[in-house]
Amino acid sequence: DILKIRPFMSDLMAEFEFELLDRHHEFTYRDQMKETPSVRIDGKRVQQAIRNIIGNAVKYGPADLRVDTDLYAEGNFVCLSIRDNGPGIPEEKLPYIFDRFYRIDPERSKDLMSTGLGLAIARELIEAQEGEVVASSPAEGGTCFTIKLPIAGNAVNSDQKTSEPAGAAAGRRDSAV
Ligand code: ATP
Ligand code: MG
Numbered sequence: 723d724i725l726k727i728r729p730f731m732s733d734l735m736a737e738f739e740f741e742l743l744d745r746h747h748e749f750t751y752r753d754q755m756k757e758t759p760s761v762r763i764d765g766k767r768v769q770q771a772i773r774n775i776i777g778n779a780v781k782y783g784p785a786d787l788r789v790d791t792d793l794y795a796e797g798n799f800v801c802l803s804i805r806d807n808g809p810g811i812p813e814e815k816l817p818y819i820f821d822r823f824y825r826i827d828p829e830r831s832k833d834l835m836s837t838g839l840g841l842a843i844a845r846e847l848i849e850a851q852e853g854e855v856v857a858s859s860p861a862e863g864g865t866c867f868t869i870k871l872p873i874a875g876n877a878v879n880s881d882q883k884t885s886e887p888a889g890a891a892a893g894r895r896d897s898a899v
Contacts (some may be wrong), residue, residue: 724874725765727800728758731793734769738776738789745780748788755793761800762874763851771844771855775804775867778840783808799853799870807864816857820845 735751742749779789788807793800811819811826818824823838841855848855854870 723765724760724762726758727761727793727871727873728753728755730761730765731802734765734772735791738772738791742776742780742787742789745787747780747783748786750788750790752790752792755795755800757795759795759800759873760875761871763853763871767847767851768869768871771847771869772802772804774840774844775855775869779804779806779808779865781836795873796870798873800873801868801870803866803868805860805864805866810859810863811857811865813859816859819857820855 732751732753739749739751776789779787783789783806786807790805792803792805794803795801815826819826820841821838822842824842825836825838841857845855848869848871852872856868856870858866858868860866
């Protein structure tokens with residue numbers, strides 16, 4: 723589906739906010755977008771990927787968990803960053819966390835009913851839509867996941883699709899339908 727990213731994401735994040743506040747965690751969502759681009763995504767799959775990432779924050783994070791999310795544009799992508807104040811992931815383990823069945827602490831994860839599939843599935847769901855998921859360990863601690871979704875065409879403002887420089891259309895990867 724081709725969706726306007728801002729209303730889609732604010733509705734979705736309102737659901738996660740509700741769930742986290744219900745568990746007495748803190749949650750913020752900041753929309754830093756200046757435009758309202760459209761993305762060609764399957765909303766349910768994006769929701770599931772975000773659920774796997776936020777689910778980990780809840781599972782591995784402290785009682786006073788805080789999850790901060792930001793939506794911003796970067797080149798031809800819309801990015802959603804999801805940052806938690808959990809135990810963090812050592813830099814040398816970051817390359818493996820998206821592997822199937824990989825768990826950093828299998829003994830501990832066993833108690834938590836983990837299979838090690840959540841992030842592998844999240845990455846598959848996002849890559850199937852020509853997006854990307856990356857993880858980083860911020861200096862201030864915790865873990866940060868960023869989901870990048872490709873902007874559909876150049877439809878930055880689809881209310882004004884009348885005139886567009888010829889060069890802009892030529893450089894497009896996929897043209898708007
Ligand atoms: P499943 O999601 O299948 O229930 P899982 O949570 O162990 O199992 P993944 O979601 O793929 O598997 O995560 C892989 C590993 O990465 C986890 O076992 C955990 O060690 C680590 N991890 C993932 N997210 C976080 C996080 N937010 N903070 C700290 N560690 C994390
Ligand atoms: Mg998981």
